[in-house]
Amino acid sequence: xxxxxxxxxxxxxxxxxxxxxxxxxxxxxxxxxxxxxxxxxxxxxxxxxxxxxxxxxxxxxxxxxxxxxxxxxxxxxxxxxxxxxxxxxxxxxxxxxxxxxxxxxxxxxx
Amino acid sequence: xxxxxxxxxxxxxxxxxxxxxxxxxxxxxxxxxxxxxxxxxxxxxxxxxxxxxxxxxxxxxxxxxxxxxxxxxxxxxxxxxxxxxxxxxxxxxxxxxxxxxxxxxxxxxxxxxxx
Numbered sequence: 001x002x003x004x005x006x007x008x009x010x011x012x013x014x015x016x017x018x019x020x021x022x023x024x025x026x027x028x029x030x031x032x033x034x035x036x037x038x039x040x041x042x043x044x045x046x047x048x049x050x051x052x053x054x055x056x057x058x059x060x061x062x063x064x065x066x067x068x069x070x071x072x073x074x075x076x077x078x079x080x081x082x083x084x085x086x087x088x089x090x091x092x093x094x095x096x097x098x099x100x101x102x103x104x105x106x107x108x109x110x
Numbered sequence: 111x112x113x114x115x116x117x118x119x120x121x122x123x124x125x126x127x128x129x130x131x132x133x134x135x136x137x138x139x140x141x142x143x144x145x146x147x148x149x150x151x152x153x154x155x156x157x158x159x160x161x162x163x164x165x166x167x168x169x170x171x172x173x174x175x176x177x178x179x180x181x182x183x184x185x186x187x188x189x190x191x192x193x194x195x196x197x198x199x200x201x202x203x204x205x206x207x208x209x210x211x212x213x214x215x216x217x218x219x220x221x222x223x224x225x
Contacts, residue, residue, distance in 0.1 A: 043216030
């Protein structure tokens with residue numbers, strides 16, 4: 001599995017966009033970028049995934065660079081409830097063997 | 111309705127005891143998983159079952175035995191509990207096949223404390 005690198009922590013003002021970066025320079029052609037988050041004392045929650053095109057859903061947007069070596073998860077209008085650890089995971093067709101790194105602890109502040 | 115549920119939410123027990131954690135999903139998924147999150151917050155997959163068949167076994171001590179009575183349930187039985195087993199255990203489920211495995215729905219976790 002490709003490894004990912006994320007900053008350990010980030011702050012964001014409530015109502016502003018939160019941009020969470022992830023480096024995955026060793027990603028292979030058949031691997032996707034997935035994002036999960038874990039709110040304190042809860043189980044992880046799937047957010048979004050993509051291969052090479054930008055993706056958007058009701059929770060977030062995912063921007064993947066053209067060389068696919070990095071990506072950014074964007075929460076367009078962060079709320080206090082978005083405070084969580086965000087995990088970037090690179091995985092292909094491996095039967096769901098998700099490998100969680102340390103993630104980025106996002107603190108949304110009033 | 112809770113999609114993935116676990117019982118109990120908290121479990122405190124003595125070293126050497128045997129305990130079980132139950133997991134149920136009502137999503138109609140065929141694949142279920144167990145993860146362990148240790149005190150340093152690292153989350154690691156332990157097992158996965160696909161329609162009651164073991165698919166992933168991540169070098170977990172054989173004191174841990176998953177049991178799947180049907181595809182909606184995956185229980186985790188732990189024998190001879192050790193201090194190092196203290197962690198939060200998460201159950202998850204997903205659809206089967208290709209990328210569907212990667213979109214997993216997690217339960218609320220069971221915090222196990224071994225004294």
